[in-house]
Amino acid sequence: MSRLFARPDCEKLCKPMYKNRGTEPPCDTCTPQLIPENKDVVEVYFQCCNQLIMAPMGGAIDIDIQAVDVAIKRLKPENPDRVFKSVLNLARKQIKKEREANA
Numbered sequence: 531m532s533r534l535f536a537r538p539d540c541e542k543l544c545k546p547m548y549k550n551r552g553t554e555p556p557c558d559t560c561t562p563q564l565i566p567e568n569k570d571v572v573e574v575y576f577q578c579c580n581q582l583i584m585a586p587m588g589g590a591i592d593i594d595i596q597a598v599d600v601a602i603k604r605l606k607p608e609n610p611d612r613v614f615k616s617v618l619n620l621a622r623k624q625i626k627k628e629r630e631a632n633a
Contacts, residue, residue: 570607571616577601579621589629593621 540557548555564572581597582590598617607613 568616570605570609570613571620574598574601574605574607574613575617575620577605578617579624582621582625589632590625592625593618 540555544555544557544560578593578597578601581594583592583594585591595614595618598614598621602610602613602617605613
């Protein structure tokens with residue numbers, strides 16, 4: 531899966547600009563630009579990111595692939611297979627991140 535977002539070049543753009551202003555760049559809150567090829571991935575993900583399969587003891591196990599499939603059919607992206615795989619990867623990374631944060 532390609533990157534979803536593109537960050538500006540910190541060394542060439544942000545740091546010199548903020549140095550001239552006499553302040554530190556806001557790297558922690560920097561909002562990256564969406565890579566155009568991933569617009570469909572993000573759109574599908576946001577449509578079904580709350581459709582999760584939950585464990586009996588709590589916590590998400592996976593995203594519901596039927597919800598992903600329905601969202602893809604409604605959006606009709608150019609490459610539905612790539613979007614499907616990318617959404618699953620994104621959801622699984624997010625679930626893993628939350629699981630690690632709650633451990």
